[in-house]
Each structure stands twice: as C-alpha cells, then as structure tokens.
Amino acid sequence: MAVMEQDNNFQLKKPGPADGKKMWDLVKNSRSLDLNSVYHYIIMSYHFGNSSIAAFNNDELAGFVTSYFPPDQKNTLFVWQVCVSEKFQGNGLGKKMLCHLAKADLSQKVTYLEATVTPSNKASIALFTSTAKALESDYKFEKELFTEDMFGDAGHEPEKLFHIGPIKLN
Numbered sequence: 001m002a003v004m005e006q007d008n009n010f011q012l013k014k015p016g017p018a019d020g021k022k023m024w025d026l027v028k029n030s031r032s033l034d035l036n037s038v039y040h041y042i043i044m045s046y047h048f049g050n051s052s053i054a055a056f057n058n059d060e061l062a063g064f065v066t067s068y069f070p071p072d073q074k075n076t077l078f079v080w081q082v083c084v085s086e087k088f089q090g091n092g093l094g095k096k097m098l099c100h101l102a103k104a105d106l107s108q109k110v111t112y113l114e115a116t117v118t119p120s121n122k123a124s125i126a127l128f129t130s131t132a133k134a135l136e137s138d139y140k141f142e143k144e145l146f147t148e149d150m151f152g153d154a155g156h157e158p159e160k161l162f163h164i165g166p167i168k169l170n
Contacts, residue, residue, distance in 0.1 A: 015045040015054040022061040062088040065097045075111035098131045112165030118157035132164040139164045
C-alpha cells in the first residue's frame with residue numbers, strides 16, 4: 001500500500017482488502033456508527049480503495065473514510081463513512097482525510113463532496129461544515145434523501161444530504 005501523505009503523526013494510504021477487518025473493528029468499537037459486515041469493508045476497500053483513505057499511526061489504524069463516485073455524478077465524491085478511533089479524536093484527523101480526498105489526484109476530478117447525515121448527528125454536521133470551510137467551499141444541509149420509513153422498524157432517523165462545493169482548492 002503506497003503512502004499518499006505523511007506527517008509527524010499519520011500516514012495516509014489507500015485502504016486495501018487486508019484493512020477491511022481493521023476498519024470493521026474500528027467501527028464496532030466506535031459504538032456510534034452503523035456497523036456493516038466485515039465483508040462490506042473488504043469490498044469497499046477492494047472496489048473503492050482508490051477513492052477512499054486510511055490513516056495509520058505506526059501500524060495502528062487511526063481512522064478511515066470510505067467513499068466512491070456515484071455513476072451518474074462523475075465529479076461528486078460520495079462519502080459513505082468516516083471513522084476515527086477514539087484514541088485519535090480531537091486532532092482534526094477526519095477533516096484532514098476528507099480534505100486530502102477532495103484535493104487528491106483520484107481517477108476523477110472532485111468538484112463536490114456529498115454525504116448523508118441524520119439531523120441529530122451533530123459531530124458529523126460539524127465535521128462536514130469545518131471541511132467545507134477548510135476547502136473554501138459552499139455547503140448546505142439539504143433535502144431528506146432517505147426517509148425514516150425507508151428503514152422499516154429499525155428506528156433509524158431520516159438521512160439528509162450534506163452537499164459541499166464547488167471545491168475551490170483542487
């Protein structure tokens with residue numbers, strides 16, 4: 001796995017399938033994010049590793065962002081999940097990874113970042129808002145993309161679209 005960027009604390013790399021279980025463990029230990037199967041994280045890393053990022057502190061996974069380009073939005077990077085280990089929270093790692101992806105030389109040019117966020121997820125709203133400001137870009141917490149009833153009896157809040165862009169610092 002090639003290092004994309006390195007500073008004193010973290011190496012930013014493209015995740016690979018071998019990182020899937022570590023990603024799953026990180027989400028499981030977060031106790032706040034939706035936990036997908038281990039297979040999901042392996043597949044995300046395999047198919048979308050080039051548009052995702054993992055941050056390592058020495059050999060320890062400190063955080064990751066999984067994202068992809070939706071087929072009908074060639075210049076939009078859709079952020080699936082952002083996870084930072086509790087041990088490494090509070091130092092801007094989530095924003096650093098998102099900004100790196102927005103400015104990276106990916107297979108396609110990133111003009112917009114999008115994600116879905118529940119209205120009560122203040123941490124994610126703050127993360128995406130501060131990322132937009134760091135990218136000197138406009139942002140809006142938009143329409144309800146996925147309604148509560150789409151989740152059935154799961155008791156899941158609706159997911160609203162958070163839209164950042166156009167990104168000016170590419």
